[in-house]
Amino acid sequence: MLKANIAVLVSGGGTNLQALIDAQKNGIIKSGNISLVISNNSSAYALERAKNAGIDTAIVLKKELGSQEAFENKLIEILDNAKTDIIVLAGFMSILSADFTNHYKDRIINVHPSLIPSFCGKGFYGLKVHEAALAYGVKVSGATVHFVNEIPDGGKIIMQKAVEIMDGDTPEILQKRIMEEAEWKILPLSCEKVCSEIIKEK
Ligand code: GAR
Numbered sequence: 001m002l003k004a005n006i007a008v009l010v011s012g013g014g015t016n017l018q019a020l021i022d023a024q025k026n027g028i029i030k031s032g033n034i035s036l037v038i039s040n041n042s043s044a045y046a047l048e049r050a051k052n053a054g055i056d057t058a059i060v061l062k063k064e065l066g067s068q069e070a071f072e073n074k075l076i077e078i079l080d081n082a083k084t085d086i087i088v089l090a091g092f093m094s095i096l097s098a099d100f101t102n103h104y105k106d107r108i109i110n111v112h113p114s115l116i117p118s119f120c121g122k123g124f125y126g127l128k129v130h131e132a133a134l135a136y137g138v139k140v141s142g143a144t145v146h147f148v149n150e151i152p153d154g155g156k157i158i159m160q161k162a163v164e165i166m167d168g169d170t171p172e173i174l175q176k177r178i179m180e181e182a183e184w185k186i187l188p189l190s191c192e193k194v195c196s197e198i199i200k201e202k
């Protein structure tokens with residue numbers, strides 16, 4: 001069967017990448033194949049997860065390339081060479097410019113650890129999102145998967161899942177619950193949804 005070529009961009013631990021790899025193994029992702037993992041951090045554990053699963057990896061460092069433009073051009077070169085159909089941002093901690101997002105219009109998805117439009121946009125990433133949710137005192141948070149455009153966390157929403165906040169939550173505890181109950185579920189499901197739509201057009 002024809003499959004969409006998936007590239008996953010990562011920066012850190014890669015638990016969302018692992019959820020994608022596991023979903024491909026157990027058939028939740030059936031319309032796509034994860035063929036490449038790119039990291040902007042050479043010590044990201046996500047790279048080990050990719051290697052353990054036999055997936056090609058690449059490291060692209062903005063510091064070495066000197067500018068955002070050169071960084072994005074290198075990413076585009078690698079992604080286009082790999083004939084990428086869909087780019088999944090899975091804990092990728094770098095904001096991409098309009099030049100990049102326009103190049104892959106409706107082909108980039110991202111998982112964000114809150115219910116957008118709360119606690120999102122520039123400066124809201126990783127634990128900072130959960131710190132802000134707890135500081136505000138919301139009783140429900142969650143995760144969102146959305147298309148990526150030039151506005152940070154501003155693209156069309158694909159899926160969301162709510163997660164309850166409990167007494168005594170710390171940012172770390174909340175982060176873990178949102179990953180387990182929401183991110184690791186809706187990211188693979190959203191990825192499959194977009195892949196199945198892409199292969200219909202192929
Ligand atoms: C995840 O919680 C992801 O939603 C978040 O970073 C974590 C990465 O964990 N992403 C953002 O905050 C993007 N704005 P992982 O490397 O274990 O998947």
